[in-house]
Each structure stands twice: as structure tokens, then as C-alpha cells.
Amino acid sequence: MSTLGPVTDTTVPHSIRSGAPARRTAALHGWGRTAPTLAQLVTPRGVEDVAEAVRTAGERGVIARGLGRSYGDPAQNAGGVVLDMPGLDRIHAIDPDTGVADVDAGVSLDQLMRAALPHGLWVPVLPGTRQVTIGGAIGADVHGKNHHTKGSFGNHVEWLQIVLADGSVRELTPDSALFWATVGGMGLTGVIVRARIRLHRTESAYFVVDTDRTDDLDGLLELLTDGSDDTYGYSAAWFDTTSTGAKLGRSVLTRGSLATVDQLPAKLRRDPLKFDAPQLLSFPDVFPNGLINKLSVRAFSELWFRKAPRRQRGSVQNITAFYQVLDVFGGWNRIYGSRGFLQYQFVVPRGEETALRRIVERISRSPFDSALNVFKRFGAGNDAPLSFPTEGWTITVDFPITDGLSRFCTELDELVLAAGGRLYLAKESRTSPEAFAAGYPRFDEWKAIRDAADPAGVFASDMSRRLKLTL
Amino acid sequence: MIDAVGNPQSILLLGGTSEIGLATVRAFASDRPMRVVLAARPGPRLDAARAELEALGCGVETIEFDATKLDTHAEVVRKAFAGGDIDVAIVAFGLLGDNEKAWTDVEHAVELAQVNYTATVSTGVALAERFREQGHGSIVAISSVAGERARRSNFVYGSTKAGMDAFYTGLTEALREYGVTVTIVRPGFVHSKMTDGLDPAPLATTPQAVADVITDAVRNRKELVWAPAPMRFVMSALRHVPRPIFRKLPI
Numbered sequence: 001m002s003t004l005g006p007v008t009d010t011t012v013p014h015s016i017r018s019g020a021p022a023r024r025t026a027a028l029h030g031w032g033r034t035a036p037t038l039a040q041l042v043t044p045r046g047v048e049d050v051a052e053a054v055r056t057a058g059e060r061g062v063i064a065r066g067l068g069r070s071y072g073d074p075a076q077n078a079g080g081v082v083l084d085m086p087g088l089d090r091i092h093a094i095d096p097d098t099g100v101a102d103v104d105a106g107v108s109l110d111q112l113m114r115a116a117l118p119h120g121l122w123v124p125v126l127p128g129t130r131q132v133t134i135g136g137a138i139g140a141d142v143h144g145k146n147h148h149t150k151g152s153f154g155n156h157v158e159w160l161q162i163v164l165a166d167g168s169v170r171e172l173t174p175d176s177a178l179f180w181a182t183v184g185g186m187g188l189t190g191v192i193v194r195a196r197i198r199l200h201r202t203e204s205a206y207f208v209v210d211t212d213r214t215d216d217l218d219g220l221l222e223l224l225t226d227g228s229d230d231t232y233g234y235s236a237a238w239f240d241t242t243s244t245g246a247k248l249g250r251s252v253l254t255r256g257s258l259a260t261v262d263q264l265p266a267k268l269r270r271d272p273l274k275f276d277a278p279q280l281l282s283f284p285d286v287f288p289n290g291l292i293n294k295l296s297v298r299a300f301s302e303l304w305f306r307k308a309p310r311r312q313r314g315s316v317q318n319i320t321a322f323y324q325v326l327d328v329f330g331g332w333n334r335i336y337g338s339r340g341f342l343q344y345q346f347v348v349p350r351g352e353e354t355a356l357r358r359i360v361e362r363i364s365r366s367p368f369d370s371a372l373n374v375f376k377r378f379g380a381g382n383d384a385p386l387s388f389p390t391e392g393w394t395i396t397v398d399f400p401i402t403d404g405l406s407r408f409c410t411e412l413d414e415l416v417l418a419a420g421g422r423l424y425l426a427k428e429s430r431t432s433p434e435a436f437a438a439g440y441p442r443f444d445e446w447k448a449i450r451d452a453a454d455p456a457g458v459f460a461s462d463m464s465r466r467l468k469l470t471l
Numbered sequence: 472m473i474d475a476v477g478n479p480q481s482i483l484l485l486g487g488t489s490e491i492g493l494a495t496v497r498a499f500a501s502d503r504p505m506r507v508v509l510a511a512r513p514g515p516r517l518d519a520a521r522a523e524l525e526a527l528g529c530g531v532e533t534i535e536f537d538a539t540k541l542d543t544h545a546e547v548v549r550k551a552f553a554g555g556d557i558d559v560a561i562v563a564f565g566l567l568g569d570n571e572k573a574w575t576d577v578e579h580a581v582e583l584a585q586v587n588y589t590a591t592v593s594t595g596v597a598l599a600e601r602f603r604e605q606g607h608g609s610i611v612a613i614s615s616v617a618g619e620r621a622r623r624s625n626f627v628y629g630s631t632k633a634g635m636d637a638f639y640t641g642l643t644e645a646l647r648e649y650g651v652t653v654t655i656v657r658p659g660f661v662h663s664k665m666t667d668g669l670d671p672a673p674l675a676t677t678p679q680a681v682a683d684v685i686t687d688a689v690r691n692r693k694e695l696v697w698a699p700a701p702m703r704f705v706m707s708a709l710r711h712v713p714r715p716i717f718r719k720l721p722i
Contacts, residue, residue, distance in 0.1 A: 027650060034475035037607040038650025060606065072475060078556075078650065079606025339691070342475045406476035406502045429475030432503065462607070465556065466472040466480065 021049045028076040031069050031333050033340035037078035043087040047193050055167035057081050061460030064191045066133030071343045072429030073462035074186045091115050099199045105135030105192045117273045121199040124156040135192040140426035141184035141387040145234040148379035152389050154183030155382050156198045162190040165454035181449040183384040188459045202258045204272035207322045209256035211312040217249025224377045233257040237375040240301045241363050249360045252308040277320045282330030289337035292400045297369035339401040342429050348421035349392040355419035370397035385442035388424040433468040477690025478503040479558035483551045486564025487511030490663040494682035504528030508551045510536035538564050538590040548597035560598050561611045567665045573627035587631030592638050602651040609652045609689045612639035616659050619706045643694050654688045658698040
């Protein structure tokens with residue numbers, strides 16, 4: 001549990017340090033379970049350990065790793081050093097008056113949420129899982145269902161502490177270019193070790209949710225552009241990629257806002273800030289390849305669509321039901337079998353609805369099947385050159401790795417880029433350096449800042465080598 | 472890096488004019504063009520290979536490589552890695568030779584042994600050092616079913632491939648703990664310039680078909696594959712045929 005009141009002390013107490021940090025060789029992969037590589041995994045127990053590991057990194061460099069929820073390879077470093085950041089997991093302070101949390105980079109959003117709720121404070125940006133670290137949330141500049149109202153994670157960071165390439169510790173605030181290069185910078189500017197996050201106030205840990213089922217993509221776009229979307233704090237849709245023709249892009253749109261105490265039923269009013277999100281079951285690693293196939297995806301999609309109410313208003317739901325359904329299942333990525341899967345997430349700007357429709361058609365007509373599809377309207381982006389969200393439409397689809405998927409994704413890249421869109425690095429695992437850079441007009445600006453901060457290329461990851469993000 | 476869908480970004484082909492090797496590079500490049508390093512003797516065949524791969528969108532580098540000059544191999548491998556990591560290295564050079572000449576002529580026998588065995592070991596050691604450092608990647612060794620059981624018609628070649636196969640089998644285990652995959656490919660009879668004029672054996676295959684087996688093996692990190700796949704069972708049976716019968720078989 002946290003101490004209350006602001007804390008400015010940044011030194012690491014000796015009591016939690018003894019001897020050299022643990023170091024072992026480990027095969028690492030992302031959440032998609034593809035392309036594993038070997039690295040020296042070092043578990044730091046304080047800022048000094050991080051600085052030491054950076055100073056002695058060697059030719060293959062070093063990268064920080066959080067809880068491994070990125071789908072591809074940003075948190076692995078073949079032949080080099082990987083810092084196991086969840087070792088730095090102190091919540092230094094949560095100030096109930098200012099609503100600012102001062103936390104180590106290895107603290108997870110789940111941990112922060114549990115500590116903040118008793119103060120009536122809410123983590124401002126939550127991605128689809130709470131099992132991500134603060135450092136990872138900043139490094140990938142993650143977003144959630146409330147992007148259209150609150151922006152991405154970096155918007156809520158007021159201060160961060162980072163270990164630079166020379167092993168020095170630097171404090172960064174949003175008035176510096178390096179701060180914004182670090183937000184969305186995939187750990188390639190330095191190792192984030194601590195940050196202060198502005199939390200939001202909430203009366204409860206529940207959502208008041210409205211559900212709408214639409215018969216096609218046009219129906220969904222209509223609901224998202226008729227002005228109603230801005231009246232909800234949180235909004236996202238599941239859509240069907242197995243239906244074509246008149247049912248193309250049929251969807252279930254769920255939108256809601258954090259409930260006030262008045263909105264809760266009497267039973268929940270007694271403990272409105274209760275946070276009850278258990279992990280119900282954990283999947284063992286026994287699933288064969290090919291379980292997620294045309295048949296199972298079709299059956300799932302039909303069921304998911306039909307079980308949703310056509311129109312429902314004011315349903316009170318907890319965070320698991322409304323927001324992070326998959327957090328109920330540990331290791332759900334295992335159901336894709338040993339070949340793993342990839343998640344394809346892109347955004348196209350507002351005004352590109354025709355292109356968007358063509359991409360959804362292309363996915364629906366393809367032989368590749370995706371069940372967990374998300375459609376969301378993004379609000380305006382932020383100042384970070386590599387931040388993914390930008391005003392427009394984002395789509396996320398999951399594909400098990402099968403033959404021919406590579407070419408199909410390359411085709412999707414072309415459609416996305418032609419529409420002025422881009423890909424999300426936290427999900428990316430297979431595109432080309434050119435296609436990645438084409439989506440980020442400020443990539444060169446980011447690279448110049450990064451290279452100046454790390455001229456010797458100390459920070460490196462499999463992703464940085466694959467997409468030529470660094471020297 | 473080899474990405475999530477199994478596409479490498481760089482390939483080193485030792486034996487840069489090998490038909491199986493080039494077919495494999497083409498098969499990978501059809502999904503995603505990449506950086507290719509061709510190590511071979513300079514000449515029109517190497518130039519043609521370079522031009523063909525460049526037309527597919529690959530960036531091609533060539534390095535002079537002579538399998539018989541053992542003391543140059545470490546340098547050849549060093550040059551290949553000078554431009555960055557190598558994701559896939561294919562050891563594709565080799566000589567079929569003339570069996571009747573080889574078992575009666577010391578010079579020819581030693582040449583086969585040097586190229587097919589000593590040189591593959593020498594390059595293998597150099598490759599292993601580099602792959603160990605980079606902590607990822609895939610080494611493909613093109614062996615042969617001829618190494619599985621020596622036949623009267625082909626035993627000198629077969630004996631060199633048996634040695635090479637055993638070396639890379641061991642290397643597979645040695646490099647496992649460094650995150651590096653070694654794949655041994657055992658093709659049967661392959662229609663190519665190497666076998667031009669010879670009578671094809673049963674289950675004869677093509678360089679393109681072997682290339683498909685190799686790309687699949689690399690993408691799925693398989694350690695031992697046959698081309699075509701049923702050859703595995705044929706050889707498994709042949710290994711156990713008693714000698715009096717084996718020598719009467721028309722193979």
C-alpha cells in the first residue's frame with residue numbers, strides 16, 4: 001500500500017538492495033508468441049542497477065521489458081540485455097489532494113488501480129488489459145476506450161525519470177522534446193524508471209453502459225458520428241469480420257461512463273469503490289494449431305452478435321464486464337497454438353470512411369479469420385512524434401499465424417498507408433521498415449532526437465533492428 | 472530479424488550459385504524482398520544470380536568464396552556480417568563428383584571430402600561464432616539422403632554428406648542454448664545442373680520444391696527435414712534392409 005502525501009526522495013533504500021541484480025539467459029517473445037530470441041534478462045532492484053546495466057550493456061545493447069503484453073518484439077533483444085522492469089514496483093506516493101501518483105516504472109496498472117481506488121482516484125487511460133507496466137504504458141503511449149475524451153497515456157504524465165544511454169539519470173517534463181520522444185518511443189530513448197501520473201476522480205469503480213447492435217458498418221459509423229459518442233467517456237465496438245454483403249461489419253457498440261454513486265443500485269452503493277476483478281481461469285499451454293479457424297471464428301462471431309441486446313440503456317457493469325473481458329483469462333494467447341498469432345491494428349484518419357470500408361471488406365472476404373475485433377473512434381493525437389493515435393478510426397484484428405498471412409498483411413499495409421493511416425508499434429510484428437515509417441511523418445524528427453540522446457546505439461531491441469528505428 | 476510470419480530480413484548463401492540455395496532465396500523474397508549476401512566464385516553465374524535477385528527487389532552483396540581455401544572462410548563470414556545481422560545462413564555448396572573416379576583417384580576423393588565435409592565444417596564453425604553473438608537466426612545445412620546409408624553407386628559423396636550431416640546435427644544441439652536454430656535438409660534426387668545427365672531416382676524433386684521445404688522449416692524452426700517429405704520414411708526403411716538385399720536393389 002502507498003504512503004500518502006508527496007514524496008520527493010528518489011534514492012533507493014539500501015534495505016531493498018543487496019548484491020548484484022539477478023541475471024539469467026532467457027528466451028523472450030511477445031504476447032503473440034512469435035519470433036522468440038535469447039537475451040540476458042537482468043532484474044534490477046533499483047535505479048542504480050538499471051544505470052549499471054546500461055553502462056555495461058555491450059555491443060548488442062539493452063532494452064527495458066515490462067509485463068510482455070506487446071504483441072511483437074519491442075521488449076526483446078537478441079544477444080543483448082533485457083531489463084526485467086517489474087522488479088521496480090514501488091508506489092512511492094499517491095496524493096489524494098492533487099490526484100498525482102508517483103510510481104516506479106515497473107508498477108502495473110492493475111497495482112496502481114487497486115492502490116488509487118480507495119482514494120476515489122481512477123487510472124486515466126486503461127488499455128484492454130491492466131497487466132501492463134507504467135513504463136510500458138508510456139513507452140507505447142497506450143490508449144483505451146476513452147481516447148476520444150481523454151487522449152492517450154502520455155497526456156497524463158507530468159514528470160518522468162529516465163536512465164539515459166550514458167547511465168545518467170535525467171528528469172523529464174512535457175516541456176522537453178526528449179519527454180515526447182520517450183512517450184511512444186518504445187524504450188529506445190532510455191529506460192523509464194519512475195513517473196508521476198495525474199489520476200482522475202471517480203465516485204465508483206462501475207460503469208453505466210449503453211449497448212447498440214448495428215446491422216452493418218454504416219450503422220456503426222452513423223452512431224459514432226451523430227454526436228452521441230462525445231456524451232460517453234468510454235466507447236468501443238466489437239465487429240464481425242466473417243459476415244459480408246448486407247451484414248458487412250455488423251457490430252455491437254458498447255459505450256459508457258464511470259457511474260456516480262447515485263446511479264448505482266442500492267446494493268453497490270455500500271462499497272462503490274470496490275474493485276473486484278478476479279482471474280477466473282488460466283489456460284494451459286496445450287492448444288493445437290488451427291483451433292482458431294473459419295468454423296470456430298464464425299460460430300463465435302454469430303454467438304457474440306446474437307447474445308448482445310439490440311438496444312440497452314443504463315446497464316451498470318464492473319470493469320471486467322465492460323472493459324477488460326480478457327483479463328478474466330490468464331494466458332488466453334495460448335489458444336492460438338504453438339505458431340502464435342499476430343494482432344493487426346491500424347488507424348485511418350477521419351474522412352477516409354470509404355477506404356475504411358474497403359479494408360473491412362478485404363478482411364471479411366479473405367481466408368483469414370479474426371474473432372476479437374475492435375473498432376474505435378480516436379480523438380486528437382498528442383505531441384509525441386511516434387504516438388499512434390490520431391483523429392480517426394482504429395481497427396484491431398487478431399490472426400493466427402498461417403501460410404499466406406504475410407502477403408495478406410502486406411496488402412492491408414498498402415490500403416492503410418494509401419488512406420493516410422499507420423500501424424501501432426505495440427501490436428506490430430511483421431511490417432517492413434518502409435511501411436512503418438511511411439505512416440509516421442514525424443519519424444525523422446523522432447529519430448534525430450533519439451540518436452542525439454543515444455549516439456552509440458546503446459538502446460536496441462529486436463523491433464528496432466527489424467524496423468530500423470535506431471542507428 | 473525473422474518476423475512473426477517467418478520472413479527473414481537478411482540471408483547469406485554460401486554457395487551463392489547453388490540452385491537449391493537460390494530457389495530458397497527467391498521463395499523467401501516472394502513474400503518480402505530482403506538483403507542477400509551471395510558468397511561464391513565470381514563469374515557469369517554469380518552475376519546472373521545477382522541480377523535476378525535484384526529484379527525481385529532484393530539488395531544483393533557478393534563476396535568471393537572458394538570452398539577449397541579453408542583459411543579464408545572466417546574472413547568470408549566476417550564480411551557477410553559486416554552489413555548487420557544475418558537472419559538465415561544457407562550452407563549450400565557441394566560437389567557430387569564421379570563416384571567411380573572418386574573411389575579410385577585420390578585427388579578427386581580428397582576434393583569431394585574437402586569441399587563437402589571439411590569446408591562445411593570450417594564455415595559452420597565460423598557461422599556458429601557469429602550466430603552465437605547475435606543470439607538469433609537460423610542456419611540451414613543442405614545435406615543429402617545419400618549420407619543416411621552408403622550405396623555402392625554413390626558412396627564417396629554419401630560419406631562426405633554423412634560427415635557433414637553429423638557435424639550439423641551436433642551443431643543443432645550446441646546452438647540451441649544460444650537461441651539459434653540449425654536445420655538439416657536431406658533432399659533426395661534433385662533435378663539440377665549437379666545431376667544433369669543422371670537417371671533420376673524415385674521421388675525425384677526440384678530445387679523449387681526443396682526451397683518450399685526449407686522456407687517452411689525455417690519459419691517453423693524445424694531441425695530436420697526431408698525433401699520430398701515421404702523420403703523420410705523411404706530412408707528409414709532402407710536403413711534397415713539387410714545388406715544382401717540392399718546391394719541387389721536398383722538404387
